[in-house]
Amino acid sequence: MRNTMKGLKLTLTVFSLLALVSCSETHFKEDKIFAGGVYAPAKSLNDGKSLYTEYCMPCHGVNGDGKGVAAKGLTVPPRNFKLGQFKFGRVVSGELPHDEDFYEILKKGLHGTAMLPWDLSQQQMHDVVQYIKTFAPEKWEGADKKLGDVIVAGKDPYGEAHKESAIQRGKEVFHVVAQCWTCHRAYVSHAEFSQIAQKINGAPVTEFDPDMYHVKLQPSDYGVATMPPDFTYDSVRSATTVEELYVRLNSGVGGTAMASWKGVLQDDEIWAVAHYVKSLMDMKRTPARAKLLESIKN
Incomplete structure:
Protein backbone atom coordinates (compact mmCIF):
# COMPACT_ATOMS: atom_id res chain seq x y z
CA MET A 1 0.00 0.00 0.00
CA ARG A 2 2.84 2.35 1.00
CA ASN A 3 4.64 1.67 -2.29
CA THR A 4 1.43 2.33 -4.19
CA MET A 5 0.99 5.71 -2.50
CA LYS A 6 4.62 6.59 -3.22
CA GLY A 7 4.09 5.68 -6.85
CA LEU A 8 0.93 7.79 -7.04
CA LYS A 9 2.68 10.79 -5.49
CA LEU A 10 5.58 10.40 -7.91
CA THR A 11 3.17 10.21 -10.85
CA LEU A 12 1.33 13.32 -9.71
CA THR A 13 4.61 15.18 -9.18
CA VAL A 14 5.82 14.28 -12.68
CA PHE A 15 2.44 15.25 -14.15
CA SER A 16 2.56 18.61 -12.36
CA LEU A 17 6.08 19.29 -13.61
CA LEU A 18 5.08 18.41 -17.16
CA ALA A 19 2.06 20.71 -16.88
CA LEU A 20 4.26 23.55 -15.67
CA VAL A 21 6.71 23.01 -18.52
CA SER A 22 3.83 22.90 -20.99
CA CYS A 23 2.28 26.10 -19.63
CA SER A 24 5.59 27.96 -19.63
CA GLU A 25 6.45 26.87 -23.16
CA THR A 26 6.77 29.81 -25.53
CA GLU A 141 -1.32 38.93 -41.25
CA GLY A 142 0.72 41.07 -43.63
CA ALA A 143 1.72 44.72 -43.75
CA ASP A 144 0.08 45.00 -47.18
CA LYS A 145 -3.41 44.53 -45.74
CA LYS A 146 -5.33 47.78 -45.26
CA LEU A 147 -7.58 48.94 -42.45
CA GLY A 148 -10.85 50.70 -43.20
CA ASP A 149 -11.30 54.46 -42.90
CA VAL A 150 -12.51 55.43 -39.42
CA ILE A 151 -16.07 56.74 -39.32
CA VAL A 152 -16.32 59.69 -36.94
CA ALA A 153 -19.48 61.35 -35.71
CA GLY A 154 -19.05 65.02 -36.62
CA LYS A 155 -21.33 67.85 -35.60
CA ASP A 156 -24.96 66.84 -35.17
CA PRO A 157 -26.91 69.04 -37.64
CA TYR A 158 -29.98 68.92 -35.40
CA GLY A 159 -28.66 69.15 -31.87
CA GLU A 160 -30.80 69.39 -28.77
CA ALA A 161 -32.62 72.48 -30.06
CA HIS A 162 -34.10 70.61 -33.03
CA LYS A 163 -34.38 67.18 -31.44
CA GLU A 164 -38.12 66.78 -32.05
CA SER A 165 -37.86 67.65 -35.74
CA ALA A 166 -34.95 65.19 -36.01
CA ILE A 167 -37.08 62.43 -34.45
CA GLN A 168 -39.96 63.15 -36.82
CA ARG A 169 -37.67 63.14 -39.86
CA GLY A 170 -36.01 59.98 -38.59
CA LYS A 171 -39.38 58.29 -38.27
CA GLU A 172 -40.11 59.08 -41.91
CA VAL A 173 -36.73 57.84 -43.13
CA PHE A 174 -36.90 54.71 -40.95
CA HIS A 175 -40.30 53.62 -42.25
CA VAL A 176 -40.48 54.78 -45.86
CA VAL A 177 -37.08 55.88 -47.20
CA ALA A 178 -34.83 53.16 -45.69
CA GLN A 179 -37.66 50.75 -44.81
CA CYS A 180 -35.83 49.59 -41.70
CA TRP A 181 -39.00 47.85 -40.52
CA THR A 182 -38.47 45.08 -43.11
CA CYS A 183 -35.81 43.65 -40.77
CA HIS A 184 -36.66 45.26 -37.44
CA ARG A 185 -40.33 46.21 -37.12
CA ALA A 186 -42.62 49.18 -37.69
CA TYR A 187 -43.52 51.63 -34.94
CA VAL A 188 -46.33 53.58 -36.65
CA SER A 189 -49.92 52.69 -37.44
CA HIS A 190 -51.12 51.84 -40.94
CA ALA A 191 -52.70 55.27 -41.18
CA GLU A 192 -49.52 57.13 -40.19
CA PHE A 193 -47.40 54.91 -42.44
CA SER A 194 -49.67 55.78 -45.36
CA GLN A 195 -49.45 59.49 -44.55
CA ILE A 196 -45.65 59.36 -44.49
CA ALA A 197 -45.64 57.49 -47.83
CA GLN A 198 -47.91 60.17 -49.30
CA LYS A 199 -45.52 62.88 -48.10
CA ILE A 200 -42.34 61.12 -49.31
CA ASN A 201 -43.51 59.31 -52.44
CA GLY A 202 -46.62 61.24 -53.41
CA ALA A 203 -48.89 58.21 -53.03
CA PRO A 204 -50.50 56.54 -50.01
CA VAL A 205 -50.07 52.87 -49.10
CA THR A 206 -53.19 50.71 -49.17
CA GLU A 207 -51.70 47.22 -48.71
CA PHE A 208 -49.52 46.36 -45.74
CA ASP A 209 -47.10 43.54 -44.96
CA PRO A 210 -48.78 41.33 -42.32
CA ASP A 211 -45.38 40.95 -40.60
CA MET A 212 -44.58 44.66 -40.41
CA TYR A 213 -44.96 44.67 -36.62
CA HIS A 214 -42.69 41.65 -36.09
CA VAL A 215 -38.90 41.47 -35.94
CA LYS A 216 -37.60 39.03 -38.58
CA LEU A 217 -34.72 36.56 -38.28
CA GLN A 218 -31.90 37.39 -40.68
CA PRO A 219 -29.08 35.29 -42.18
CA SER A 220 -25.48 35.95 -41.13
CA ASP A 221 -21.94 34.84 -41.91
CA TYR A 222 -21.62 33.30 -38.44
CA GLY A 223 -23.51 30.08 -39.06
CA VAL A 224 -26.52 31.24 -37.04
CA ALA A 225 -29.50 33.44 -37.84
CA THR A 226 -29.49 36.81 -36.08
CA MET A 227 -32.46 38.65 -34.62
CA PRO A 228 -32.44 42.42 -35.19
CA PRO A 229 -33.40 44.37 -32.08
CA ASP A 230 -36.82 45.72 -31.29
CA PHE A 231 -35.51 49.11 -30.24
CA THR A 232 -38.19 49.61 -27.57
CA TYR A 233 -37.43 46.28 -25.91
CA ASP A 234 -34.01 44.78 -26.74
CA SER A 235 -30.52 45.99 -25.96
CA VAL A 236 -28.56 47.55 -28.80
CA ARG A 237 -25.24 45.74 -28.59
CA SER A 238 -22.78 48.55 -29.30
CA ALA A 239 -24.62 51.86 -29.00
CA THR A 240 -26.32 53.86 -26.28
CA THR A 241 -26.03 57.44 -27.59
CA VAL A 242 -27.15 59.28 -30.72
CA GLU A 243 -23.51 59.64 -31.78
CA GLU A 244 -22.84 55.91 -31.38
CA LEU A 245 -26.00 55.09 -33.34
CA TYR A 246 -24.87 57.46 -36.10
CA VAL A 247 -21.56 55.58 -36.35
CA ARG A 248 -23.31 52.19 -36.34
CA LEU A 249 -25.71 53.25 -39.11
CA ASN A 250 -22.78 54.43 -41.21
CA SER A 251 -20.67 51.33 -40.60
CA GLY A 252 -23.31 48.62 -40.39
CA VAL A 253 -22.81 45.37 -38.48
CA GLY A 254 -20.17 43.16 -40.08
CA GLY A 255 -21.24 39.72 -41.24
CA THR A 256 -24.95 40.40 -40.81
CA ALA A 257 -27.86 41.74 -42.86
CA MET A 258 -27.28 45.18 -41.30
CA ALA A 259 -25.34 46.82 -44.13
CA SER A 260 -23.69 50.24 -44.06
CA TRP A 261 -26.00 53.16 -44.89
CA LYS A 262 -23.03 55.38 -45.67
CA GLY A 263 -23.52 56.85 -49.15
CA VAL A 264 -27.03 55.36 -49.37
CA LEU A 265 -28.76 57.86 -47.11
CA GLN A 266 -27.88 61.53 -46.84
CA ASP A 267 -25.79 62.41 -43.78
CA ASP A 268 -28.61 64.43 -42.20
CA GLU A 269 -30.96 61.47 -42.76
CA ILE A 270 -28.60 59.17 -40.89
CA TRP A 271 -28.46 61.64 -38.02
CA ALA A 272 -32.26 61.82 -38.03
CA VAL A 273 -32.62 58.03 -37.87
CA ALA A 274 -30.09 57.97 -35.01
CA HIS A 275 -32.26 60.45 -33.09
CA TYR A 276 -35.42 58.47 -33.85
CA VAL A 277 -33.92 55.11 -32.81
CA LYS A 278 -32.60 56.69 -29.59
CA SER A 279 -36.12 57.94 -28.84
CA LEU A 280 -37.40 54.37 -29.24
CA MET A 281 -34.63 53.02 -27.00
CA ASP A 282 -35.58 55.55 -24.32
CA MET A 283 -39.08 53.99 -24.18
CA LYS A 284 -37.73 50.70 -22.83
CA ARG A 285 -39.49 49.73 -19.58
CA THR A 286 -41.57 52.93 -19.55
CA PRO A 287 -45.32 53.63 -19.90
CA ALA A 288 -44.46 55.38 -23.18
CA ARG A 289 -43.75 51.99 -24.77
CA ALA A 290 -47.15 50.59 -23.83
CA LYS A 291 -48.78 53.77 -25.11
CA LEU A 292 -46.94 53.51 -28.43
CA LEU A 293 -47.85 49.84 -28.92
CA GLU A 294 -51.49 50.59 -28.13
CA SER A 295 -51.54 53.44 -30.65
CA ILE A 296 -50.39 51.26 -33.55
CA LYS A 297 -52.91 48.48 -33.13
CA ASN A 298 -54.80 48.04 -36.37
Missing part, protein backbone atom coordinates in the same frame (compact mmCIF):
# COMPACT_ATOMS: atom_id res chain seq x y z
CA HIS A 27 4.23 29.42 -28.31
CA PHE A 28 5.34 32.27 -30.59
CA LYS A 29 9.00 32.48 -31.57
CA GLU A 30 8.79 35.26 -34.17
CA ASP A 31 7.27 38.73 -34.37
CA LYS A 32 4.33 39.42 -36.66
CA ILE A 33 3.05 42.38 -38.64
CA PHE A 34 -0.69 42.70 -39.03
CA ALA A 35 -2.97 44.81 -41.25
CA GLY A 36 -2.28 48.51 -41.08
CA GLY A 37 1.36 47.87 -40.20
CA VAL A 38 0.56 46.93 -36.58
CA TYR A 39 3.71 45.37 -35.13
CA ALA A 40 3.30 42.52 -32.63
CA PRO A 41 6.48 41.24 -30.96
CA ALA A 42 6.55 37.56 -30.06
CA LYS A 43 6.44 38.52 -26.38
CA SER A 44 3.18 40.44 -26.90
CA LEU A 45 1.66 37.46 -28.70
CA ASN A 46 2.67 35.08 -25.92
CA ASP A 47 1.42 37.46 -23.23
CA GLY A 48 -1.79 37.84 -25.23
CA LYS A 49 -2.21 34.08 -25.37
CA SER A 50 -1.89 33.88 -21.58
CA LEU A 51 -4.52 36.60 -21.15
CA TYR A 52 -6.81 34.93 -23.67
CA THR A 53 -6.47 31.59 -21.89
CA GLU A 54 -7.34 33.18 -18.55
CA TYR A 55 -10.20 35.47 -19.59
CA CYS A 56 -11.52 34.58 -23.05
CA MET A 57 -11.09 30.85 -23.59
CA PRO A 58 -14.07 29.64 -21.49
CA CYS A 59 -16.47 31.26 -23.98
CA HIS A 60 -14.47 31.65 -27.20
CA GLY A 61 -12.68 28.31 -27.00
CA VAL A 62 -9.10 27.07 -27.17
CA ASN A 63 -9.04 27.54 -30.93
CA GLY A 64 -10.96 30.82 -30.99
CA ASP A 65 -13.91 29.17 -32.73
CA GLY A 66 -16.54 30.29 -30.20
CA LYS A 67 -16.94 26.78 -28.82
CA GLY A 68 -15.67 27.19 -25.29
CA VAL A 69 -17.03 25.14 -22.41
CA ALA A 70 -19.35 27.99 -21.39
CA ALA A 71 -20.67 28.64 -24.89
CA LYS A 72 -23.49 26.11 -24.75
CA GLY A 73 -25.17 27.98 -21.91
CA LEU A 74 -25.19 31.33 -23.70
CA THR A 75 -28.19 32.72 -25.58
CA VAL A 76 -25.95 34.88 -27.79
CA PRO A 77 -23.15 32.69 -29.24
CA PRO A 78 -19.57 33.86 -28.56
CA ARG A 79 -17.72 35.21 -31.58
CA ASN A 80 -15.84 32.79 -33.81
CA PHE A 81 -12.52 34.58 -34.25
CA LYS A 82 -11.37 32.14 -36.93
CA LEU A 83 -13.74 33.83 -39.40
CA GLY A 84 -11.86 37.11 -39.12
CA GLN A 85 -15.19 38.95 -39.05
CA PHE A 86 -15.76 41.96 -36.82
CA LYS A 87 -19.30 43.14 -36.13
CA PHE A 88 -18.98 46.47 -34.39
CA GLY A 89 -16.13 48.44 -35.91
CA ARG A 90 -16.02 52.12 -36.80
CA VAL A 91 -15.37 51.24 -40.44
CA VAL A 92 -17.72 50.21 -43.23
CA SER A 93 -18.75 46.60 -42.56
CA GLY A 94 -16.49 44.14 -44.36
CA GLU A 95 -13.41 46.33 -43.94
CA LEU A 96 -10.79 45.58 -41.29
CA PRO A 97 -11.27 47.56 -38.08
CA HIS A 98 -8.67 49.38 -36.03
CA ASP A 99 -7.31 48.10 -32.71
CA GLU A 100 -9.22 50.87 -30.92
CA ASP A 101 -12.46 49.20 -32.03
CA PHE A 102 -11.43 46.01 -30.24
CA TYR A 103 -10.41 48.04 -27.19
CA GLU A 104 -13.80 49.73 -27.08
CA ILE A 105 -15.55 46.37 -26.76
CA LEU A 106 -13.06 45.13 -24.18
CA LYS A 107 -13.65 48.26 -22.10
CA LYS A 108 -17.44 48.50 -22.51
CA GLY A 109 -18.58 44.98 -23.34
CA LEU A 110 -21.59 44.27 -25.55
CA HIS A 111 -25.03 45.03 -24.14
CA GLY A 112 -27.37 42.07 -23.82
CA THR A 113 -24.59 39.47 -24.12
CA ALA A 114 -22.16 37.62 -21.86
CA MET A 115 -19.36 39.88 -23.17
CA LEU A 116 -18.83 42.06 -20.10
CA PRO A 117 -16.37 44.96 -19.66
CA TRP A 118 -12.82 43.87 -18.80
CA ASP A 119 -10.47 45.83 -16.56
CA LEU A 120 -7.33 45.52 -18.64
CA SER A 121 -4.41 47.88 -19.09
CA GLN A 122 -3.64 49.38 -22.49
CA GLN A 123 -0.75 46.95 -22.93
CA GLN A 124 -2.90 43.97 -21.98
CA MET A 125 -5.58 44.99 -24.46
CA HIS A 126 -2.96 45.37 -27.17
CA ASP A 127 -1.49 41.94 -26.44
CA VAL A 128 -4.75 39.99 -26.35
CA VAL A 129 -6.06 41.71 -29.50
CA GLN A 130 -2.90 40.80 -31.43
CA TYR A 131 -3.23 37.21 -30.27
CA ILE A 132 -6.90 37.07 -31.35
CA LYS A 133 -5.80 38.13 -34.85
CA THR A 134 -3.66 34.99 -35.12
CA PHE A 135 -6.85 32.89 -35.29
CA ALA A 136 -7.51 34.34 -38.77
CA PRO A 137 -4.05 34.85 -40.32
CA GLU A 138 -5.38 35.06 -43.88
CA LYS A 139 -7.39 38.13 -42.90
CA TRP A 140 -4.94 39.86 -40.60
Whole structure:
Protein backbone atom coordinates (compact mmCIF):
# COMPACT_ATOMS: atom_id res chain seq x y z
CA MET A 1 0.00 0.00 0.00
CA ARG A 2 2.84 2.35 1.00
CA ASN A 3 4.64 1.67 -2.29
CA THR A 4 1.43 2.33 -4.19
CA MET A 5 0.99 5.71 -2.50
CA LYS A 6 4.62 6.59 -3.22
CA GLY A 7 4.09 5.68 -6.85
CA LEU A 8 0.93 7.79 -7.04
CA LYS A 9 2.68 10.79 -5.49
CA LEU A 10 5.58 10.40 -7.91
CA THR A 11 3.17 10.21 -10.85
CA LEU A 12 1.33 13.32 -9.71
CA THR A 13 4.61 15.18 -9.18
CA VAL A 14 5.82 14.28 -12.68
CA PHE A 15 2.44 15.25 -14.15
CA SER A 16 2.56 18.61 -12.36
CA LEU A 17 6.08 19.29 -13.61
CA LEU A 18 5.08 18.41 -17.16
CA ALA A 19 2.06 20.71 -16.88
CA LEU A 20 4.26 23.55 -15.67
CA VAL A 21 6.71 23.01 -18.52
CA SER A 22 3.83 22.90 -20.99
CA CYS A 23 2.28 26.10 -19.63
CA SER A 24 5.59 27.96 -19.63
CA GLU A 25 6.45 26.87 -23.16
CA THR A 26 6.77 29.81 -25.53
CA HIS A 27 4.23 29.42 -28.31
CA PHE A 28 5.34 32.27 -30.59
CA LYS A 29 9.00 32.48 -31.57
CA GLU A 30 8.79 35.26 -34.17
CA ASP A 31 7.27 38.73 -34.37
CA LYS A 32 4.33 39.42 -36.66
CA ILE A 33 3.05 42.38 -38.64
CA PHE A 34 -0.69 42.70 -39.03
CA ALA A 35 -2.97 44.81 -41.25
CA GLY A 36 -2.28 48.51 -41.08
CA GLY A 37 1.36 47.87 -40.20
CA VAL A 38 0.56 46.93 -36.58
CA TYR A 39 3.71 45.37 -35.13
CA ALA A 40 3.30 42.52 -32.63
CA PRO A 41 6.48 41.24 -30.96
CA ALA A 42 6.55 37.56 -30.06
CA LYS A 43 6.44 38.52 -26.38
CA SER A 44 3.18 40.44 -26.90
CA LEU A 45 1.66 37.46 -28.70
CA ASN A 46 2.67 35.08 -25.92
CA ASP A 47 1.42 37.46 -23.23
CA GLY A 48 -1.79 37.84 -25.23
CA LYS A 49 -2.21 34.08 -25.37
CA SER A 50 -1.89 33.88 -21.58
CA LEU A 51 -4.52 36.60 -21.15
CA TYR A 52 -6.81 34.93 -23.67
CA THR A 53 -6.47 31.59 -21.89
CA GLU A 54 -7.34 33.18 -18.55
CA TYR A 55 -10.20 35.47 -19.59
CA CYS A 56 -11.52 34.58 -23.05
CA MET A 57 -11.09 30.85 -23.59
CA PRO A 58 -14.07 29.64 -21.49
CA CYS A 59 -16.47 31.26 -23.98
CA HIS A 60 -14.47 31.65 -27.20
CA GLY A 61 -12.68 28.31 -27.00
CA VAL A 62 -9.10 27.07 -27.17
CA ASN A 63 -9.04 27.54 -30.93
CA GLY A 64 -10.96 30.82 -30.99
CA ASP A 65 -13.91 29.17 -32.73
CA GLY A 66 -16.54 30.29 -30.20
CA LYS A 67 -16.94 26.78 -28.82
CA GLY A 68 -15.67 27.19 -25.29
CA VAL A 69 -17.03 25.14 -22.41
CA ALA A 70 -19.35 27.99 -21.39
CA ALA A 71 -20.67 28.64 -24.89
CA LYS A 72 -23.49 26.11 -24.75
CA GLY A 73 -25.17 27.98 -21.91
CA LEU A 74 -25.19 31.33 -23.70
CA THR A 75 -28.19 32.72 -25.58
CA VAL A 76 -25.95 34.88 -27.79
CA PRO A 77 -23.15 32.69 -29.24
CA PRO A 78 -19.57 33.86 -28.56
CA ARG A 79 -17.72 35.21 -31.58
CA ASN A 80 -15.84 32.79 -33.81
CA PHE A 81 -12.52 34.58 -34.25
CA LYS A 82 -11.37 32.14 -36.93
CA LEU A 83 -13.74 33.83 -39.40
CA GLY A 84 -11.86 37.11 -39.12
CA GLN A 85 -15.19 38.95 -39.05
CA PHE A 86 -15.76 41.96 -36.82
CA LYS A 87 -19.30 43.14 -36.13
CA PHE A 88 -18.98 46.47 -34.39
CA GLY A 89 -16.13 48.44 -35.91
CA ARG A 90 -16.02 52.12 -36.80
CA VAL A 91 -15.37 51.24 -40.44
CA VAL A 92 -17.72 50.21 -43.23
CA SER A 93 -18.75 46.60 -42.56
CA GLY A 94 -16.49 44.14 -44.36
CA GLU A 95 -13.41 46.33 -43.94
CA LEU A 96 -10.79 45.58 -41.29
CA PRO A 97 -11.27 47.56 -38.08
CA HIS A 98 -8.67 49.38 -36.03
CA ASP A 99 -7.31 48.10 -32.71
CA GLU A 100 -9.22 50.87 -30.92
CA ASP A 101 -12.46 49.20 -32.03
CA PHE A 102 -11.43 46.01 -30.24
CA TYR A 103 -10.41 48.04 -27.19
CA GLU A 104 -13.80 49.73 -27.08
CA ILE A 105 -15.55 46.37 -26.76
CA LEU A 106 -13.06 45.13 -24.18
CA LYS A 107 -13.65 48.26 -22.10
CA LYS A 108 -17.44 48.50 -22.51
CA GLY A 109 -18.58 44.98 -23.34
CA LEU A 110 -21.59 44.27 -25.55
CA HIS A 111 -25.03 45.03 -24.14
CA GLY A 112 -27.37 42.07 -23.82
CA THR A 113 -24.59 39.47 -24.12
CA ALA A 114 -22.16 37.62 -21.86
CA MET A 115 -19.36 39.88 -23.17
CA LEU A 116 -18.83 42.06 -20.10
CA PRO A 117 -16.37 44.96 -19.66
CA TRP A 118 -12.82 43.87 -18.80
CA ASP A 119 -10.47 45.83 -16.56
CA LEU A 120 -7.33 45.52 -18.64
CA SER A 121 -4.41 47.88 -19.09
CA GLN A 122 -3.64 49.38 -22.49
CA GLN A 123 -0.75 46.95 -22.93
CA GLN A 124 -2.90 43.97 -21.98
CA MET A 125 -5.58 44.99 -24.46
CA HIS A 126 -2.96 45.37 -27.17
CA ASP A 127 -1.49 41.94 -26.44
CA VAL A 128 -4.75 39.99 -26.35
CA VAL A 129 -6.06 41.71 -29.50
CA GLN A 130 -2.90 40.80 -31.43
CA TYR A 131 -3.23 37.21 -30.27
CA ILE A 132 -6.90 37.07 -31.35
CA LYS A 133 -5.80 38.13 -34.85
CA THR A 134 -3.66 34.99 -35.12
CA PHE A 135 -6.85 32.89 -35.29
CA ALA A 136 -7.51 34.34 -38.77
CA PRO A 137 -4.05 34.85 -40.32
CA GLU A 138 -5.38 35.06 -43.88
CA LYS A 139 -7.39 38.13 -42.90
CA TRP A 140 -4.94 39.86 -40.60
CA GLU A 141 -1.32 38.93 -41.25
CA GLY A 142 0.72 41.07 -43.63
CA ALA A 143 1.72 44.72 -43.75
CA ASP A 144 0.08 45.00 -47.18
CA LYS A 145 -3.41 44.53 -45.74
CA LYS A 146 -5.33 47.78 -45.26
CA LEU A 147 -7.58 48.94 -42.45
CA GLY A 148 -10.85 50.70 -43.20
CA ASP A 149 -11.30 54.46 -42.90
CA VAL A 150 -12.51 55.43 -39.42
CA ILE A 151 -16.07 56.74 -39.32
CA VAL A 152 -16.32 59.69 -36.94
CA ALA A 153 -19.48 61.35 -35.71
CA GLY A 154 -19.05 65.02 -36.62
CA LYS A 155 -21.33 67.85 -35.60
CA ASP A 156 -24.96 66.84 -35.17
CA PRO A 157 -26.91 69.04 -37.64
CA TYR A 158 -29.98 68.92 -35.40
CA GLY A 159 -28.66 69.15 -31.87
CA GLU A 160 -30.80 69.39 -28.77
CA ALA A 161 -32.62 72.48 -30.06
CA HIS A 162 -34.10 70.61 -33.03
CA LYS A 163 -34.38 67.18 -31.44
CA GLU A 164 -38.12 66.78 -32.05
CA SER A 165 -37.86 67.65 -35.74
CA ALA A 166 -34.95 65.19 -36.01
CA ILE A 167 -37.08 62.43 -34.45
CA GLN A 168 -39.96 63.15 -36.82
CA ARG A 169 -37.67 63.14 -39.86
CA GLY A 170 -36.01 59.98 -38.59
CA LYS A 171 -39.38 58.29 -38.27
CA GLU A 172 -40.11 59.08 -41.91
CA VAL A 173 -36.73 57.84 -43.13
CA PHE A 174 -36.90 54.71 -40.95
CA HIS A 175 -40.30 53.62 -42.25
CA VAL A 176 -40.48 54.78 -45.86
CA VAL A 177 -37.08 55.88 -47.20
CA ALA A 178 -34.83 53.16 -45.69
CA GLN A 179 -37.66 50.75 -44.81
CA CYS A 180 -35.83 49.59 -41.70
CA TRP A 181 -39.00 47.85 -40.52
CA THR A 182 -38.47 45.08 -43.11
CA CYS A 183 -35.81 43.65 -40.77
CA HIS A 184 -36.66 45.26 -37.44
CA ARG A 185 -40.33 46.21 -37.12
CA ALA A 186 -42.62 49.18 -37.69
CA TYR A 187 -43.52 51.63 -34.94
CA VAL A 188 -46.33 53.58 -36.65
CA SER A 189 -49.92 52.69 -37.44
CA HIS A 190 -51.12 51.84 -40.94
CA ALA A 191 -52.70 55.27 -41.18
CA GLU A 192 -49.52 57.13 -40.19
CA PHE A 193 -47.40 54.91 -42.44
CA SER A 194 -49.67 55.78 -45.36
CA GLN A 195 -49.45 59.49 -44.55
CA ILE A 196 -45.65 59.36 -44.49
CA ALA A 197 -45.64 57.49 -47.83
CA GLN A 198 -47.91 60.17 -49.30
CA LYS A 199 -45.52 62.88 -48.10
CA ILE A 200 -42.34 61.12 -49.31
CA ASN A 201 -43.51 59.31 -52.44
CA GLY A 202 -46.62 61.24 -53.41
CA ALA A 203 -48.89 58.21 -53.03
CA PRO A 204 -50.50 56.54 -50.01
CA VAL A 205 -50.07 52.87 -49.10
CA THR A 206 -53.19 50.71 -49.17
CA GLU A 207 -51.70 47.22 -48.71
CA PHE A 208 -49.52 46.36 -45.74
CA ASP A 209 -47.10 43.54 -44.96
CA PRO A 210 -48.78 41.33 -42.32
CA ASP A 211 -45.38 40.95 -40.60
CA MET A 212 -44.58 44.66 -40.41
CA TYR A 213 -44.96 44.67 -36.62
CA HIS A 214 -42.69 41.65 -36.09
CA VAL A 215 -38.90 41.47 -35.94
CA LYS A 216 -37.60 39.03 -38.58
CA LEU A 217 -34.72 36.56 -38.28
CA GLN A 218 -31.90 37.39 -40.68
CA PRO A 219 -29.08 35.29 -42.18
CA SER A 220 -25.48 35.95 -41.13
CA ASP A 221 -21.94 34.84 -41.91
CA TYR A 222 -21.62 33.30 -38.44
CA GLY A 223 -23.51 30.08 -39.06
CA VAL A 224 -26.52 31.24 -37.04
CA ALA A 225 -29.50 33.44 -37.84
CA THR A 226 -29.49 36.81 -36.08
CA MET A 227 -32.46 38.65 -34.62
CA PRO A 228 -32.44 42.42 -35.19
CA PRO A 229 -33.40 44.37 -32.08
CA ASP A 230 -36.82 45.72 -31.29
CA PHE A 231 -35.51 49.11 -30.24
CA THR A 232 -38.19 49.61 -27.57
CA TYR A 233 -37.43 46.28 -25.91
CA ASP A 234 -34.01 44.78 -26.74
CA SER A 235 -30.52 45.99 -25.96
CA VAL A 236 -28.56 47.55 -28.80
CA ARG A 237 -25.24 45.74 -28.59
CA SER A 238 -22.78 48.55 -29.30
CA ALA A 239 -24.62 51.86 -29.00
CA THR A 240 -26.32 53.86 -26.28
CA THR A 241 -26.03 57.44 -27.59
CA VAL A 242 -27.15 59.28 -30.72
CA GLU A 243 -23.51 59.64 -31.78
CA GLU A 244 -22.84 55.91 -31.38
CA LEU A 245 -26.00 55.09 -33.34
CA TYR A 246 -24.87 57.46 -36.10
CA VAL A 247 -21.56 55.58 -36.35
CA ARG A 248 -23.31 52.19 -36.34
CA LEU A 249 -25.71 53.25 -39.11
CA ASN A 250 -22.78 54.43 -41.21
CA SER A 251 -20.67 51.33 -40.60
CA GLY A 252 -23.31 48.62 -40.39
CA VAL A 253 -22.81 45.37 -38.48
CA GLY A 254 -20.17 43.16 -40.08
CA GLY A 255 -21.24 39.72 -41.24
CA THR A 256 -24.95 40.40 -40.81
CA ALA A 257 -27.86 41.74 -42.86
CA MET A 258 -27.28 45.18 -41.30
CA ALA A 259 -25.34 46.82 -44.13
CA SER A 260 -23.69 50.24 -44.06
CA TRP A 261 -26.00 53.16 -44.89
CA LYS A 262 -23.03 55.38 -45.67
CA GLY A 263 -23.52 56.85 -49.15
CA VAL A 264 -27.03 55.36 -49.37
CA LEU A 265 -28.76 57.86 -47.11
CA GLN A 266 -27.88 61.53 -46.84
CA ASP A 267 -25.79 62.41 -43.78
CA ASP A 268 -28.61 64.43 -42.20
CA GLU A 269 -30.96 61.47 -42.76
CA ILE A 270 -28.60 59.17 -40.89
CA TRP A 271 -28.46 61.64 -38.02
CA ALA A 272 -32.26 61.82 -38.03
CA VAL A 273 -32.62 58.03 -37.87
CA ALA A 274 -30.09 57.97 -35.01
CA HIS A 275 -32.26 60.45 -33.09
CA TYR A 276 -35.42 58.47 -33.85
CA VAL A 277 -33.92 55.11 -32.81
CA LYS A 278 -32.60 56.69 -29.59
CA SER A 279 -36.12 57.94 -28.84
CA LEU A 280 -37.40 54.37 -29.24
CA MET A 281 -34.63 53.02 -27.00
CA ASP A 282 -35.58 55.55 -24.32
CA MET A 283 -39.08 53.99 -24.18
CA LYS A 284 -37.73 50.70 -22.83
CA ARG A 285 -39.49 49.73 -19.58
CA THR A 286 -41.57 52.93 -19.55
CA PRO A 287 -45.32 53.63 -19.90
CA ALA A 288 -44.46 55.38 -23.18
CA ARG A 289 -43.75 51.99 -24.77
CA ALA A 290 -47.15 50.59 -23.83
CA LYS A 291 -48.78 53.77 -25.11
CA LEU A 292 -46.94 53.51 -28.43
CA LEU A 293 -47.85 49.84 -28.92
CA GLU A 294 -51.49 50.59 -28.13
CA SER A 295 -51.54 53.44 -30.65
CA ILE A 296 -50.39 51.26 -33.55
CA LYS A 297 -52.91 48.48 -33.13
CA ASN A 298 -54.80 48.04 -36.37
